Amino acid sequence: MQSSQSRLDAIVAKLRQQKFRITPQRVAILKIFLNSDEHPSVERVYEQVRIDFPTTSLATVYKTVNLLKEIDEILEIGFVDGRNRYDGNKPYPHPHLICMKCKTIMDPEVSSLDHLTAEVEQASGYRILSHQLEFFGICPACQKK
């Protein structure tokens, strides 16, 4: 596993190639996405980055997300209400566990997904390139309330 610093460096290099201007606040936005395991929304990252960089605009956060999407370094978890959430920690397809009450999103431990992909390929003749798998429920903390 790549350390998060070397991954950050690699992403910054990629963005420079795309002629993206790297400012300290953009690096701060990248760091939040890359290091967060809470699957933040754009608004959440915006709140966090404003602690150190109060002049950051929401548009800058959106622009950074779109660039990360273009270079496949972030996974978008789409929601019908438009409040998408992001995993910059694991930018490849993986299942998610979503609490319908508090909107917590976690990466569940799943061991059989490779089997499932192989089974779908065999049954359909498709070559599977990606998948999106979400489990919806009520998390343990919300069950206690």
Ligand SMILES: [Zn+2]
């Ligand atoms: Zn919950």
Ligand SMILES: [Zn+2]
């Ligand atoms: Zn995830």
